[in-house]
Amino acid sequence: MKRVKPVFGVLETTLACNLRCRHCGSSAGAPAQGELSDAEVEGVLCQFADLGTVLMAFTGGEPLLRRNVLGLARTVRDLGMELSFLTNGVAVNERIAREIARLEPAAVSVSIDGIGATHDAFRGVDGSFGRAVNALKLLDAAGAPHCMITTVVKSNIGELERIKELALELDVWTWQIQAGIPIGRLGADEVLAPRQVLEVLDFIRSSRAECRGRVEVVPADCMGYYCEPPERDVAWKGCNAGLCLMSVTSTGNVKGCLSMPDSCVEGNVRERTLREIWEDENAFAYNRSFDANAMKGACRDCEHLGNCRGGCKSAMFALTGGANENPLCQRSVIKNLCTQ
Amino acid sequence: MRTLPLSINNFYACTVPLEGKAHKPQTSAVVERVWGRLSLALRD
Numbered sequence: 187m188k189r190v191k192p193v194f195g196v197l198e199t200t201l202a203c204n205l206r207c208r209h210c211g212s213s214a215g216a217p218a219q220g221e222l223s224d225a226e227v228e229g230v231l232c233q234f235a236d237l238g239t240v241l242m243a244f245t246g247g248e249p250l251l252r253r254n255v256l257g258l259a260r261t262v263r264d265l266g267m268e269l270s271f272l273t274n275g276v277a278v279n280e281r282i283a284r285e286i287a288r289l290e291p292a293a294v295s296v297s298i299d300g301i302g303a304t305h306d307a308f309r310g311v312d313g314s315f316g317r318a319v320n321a322l323k324l325l326d327a328a329g330a331p332h333c334m335i336t337t338v339v340k341s342n343i344g345e346l347e348r349i350k351e352l353a354l355e356l357d358v359w360t361w362q363i364q365a366g367i368p369i370g371r372l373g374a375d376e377v378l379a380p381r382q383v384l385e386v387l388d389f390i391r392s393s394r395a396e397c398r399g400r401v402e403v404v405p406a407d408c409m410g411y412y413c414e415p416p417e418r419d420v421a422w423k424g425c426n427a428g429l430c431l432m433s434v435t436s437t438g439n440v441k442g443c444l445s446m447p448d449s450c451v452e453g454n455v456r457e458r459t460l461r462e463i464w465e466d467e468n469a470f471a472y473n474r475s476f477d478a479n480a481m482k483g484a485c486r487d488c489e490h491l492g493n494c495r496g497g498c499k500s501a502m503f504a505l506t507g508g509a510n511e512n513p514l515c516q517r518s519v520i521k522n523l524c525t526q
Numbered sequence: 527m528r529t530l531p532l533s534i535n536n537f538y539a540c541t542v543p544l545e546g547k548a549h550k551p552q553t554s555a556v557v558e559r560v561w562g563r564l565s566l567a568l569r570d
Contacts, residue, residue, distance in 0.1 A: 331543050335541060359543035359547070360543050
């Protein structure tokens with residue numbers, strides 16, 4: 187596959203987190219040992235800008251727990267890049283919401299995984315739902331594009347309708363719905379069953395139509411693909427990791443996508459520059475040297491394989507242990523159900 | 527419905543809004559700017 191440039195950059199600002207989410211893919215809590223200093227992060231940001239990155243996403247852990255995160259965010263903007271935040275919202279107050287809005291971010295996404303007690307149970311801390319909703323209101327009032335992300339697993343699939351009502355009530359800009367994948371703290375027993383995958387995709391399709399013009403309902407990259415009828419407006423063209431997306435962990439490890447396993451670390455910014463890693467001919471091989479013949483299961487004979495390349499690689503690694511088939515693809519789910 | 531030349535296929539950026547909201551012109555201007563830049567970069 188053609189390597190373009192890392193149009194999208196992701197920085198895990200810290201592994202510190204003030205919640206203990208059941209489905210956290212990073213098992214966040216305490217900061218990692220040896221996290222990058224501010225000077226190192228600034229160096230990394232300069233390198234992203236030099237490589238042509240347009241949008242830099244700050245995530246964590248909880249990004250707002252990193253000291254000087256808003257200073258680093260200002261650096262992103264001063265370097266001419268766009269900025270987005272993914273936050274649990276707990277640390278957002280009126281002042282922080284205003285400071286974030288002044289940065290003119292592309293998006294500030296707050297996770298909402300259920301209504302009230304369901305969200306709190308997911309997140310491991312009572313009151314976190316109220317804080318998240320309050321954060322969304324404060325960000326909206328301050329003039330930031332406030333967005334929602336919901337991770338769907340067996341225990342909260344029944345709340346999607348109510349979460350949609352909340353998204354409409356809060357007038358969020360986008361609502362991303364993603365299937366939980368078994369990385370970090372999420373156990374395989376919580377992952378959606380095949381019929382539930384179809385249920386969620388149906389919900390996404392109907393909600394997109396219902397909310398059009400008010401809330402953009404966005405299917406995450408970990409599910410769906412070539413559905414009939416389509417679940418997204420632009421046909422899925424394969425995982426971006428290592429093609430136009432590069433990510434850096436809080437300790438400087440470089441991956442295509444942060445959700446990928448440590449076996450996909452391509453180097454560390456303390457040892458090599460981002461450009462050296464990006465331009466390494468052997469890096470990001472799962473996408474750059476994609477081999478259709480290595481695919482298995484329903485992917486192997488799929489007519490869309492050339493474009494799709496099997497969907498989200500992180501989901502594949504997490505669900506199957508390799509990058510050869512995707513249990514969250516609608517076509518794969520249907521094919522497997524039909525042959526049972 | 528507005529789109530980009532390439533879908534944003536990553537967990538960390540696909541919440542970026544593509545459409546403005548008529549009742550929020552100031553934020554819509556930011557959304558417009560970001561869409562323009564991404565659209566150009568992904569067309570390269």
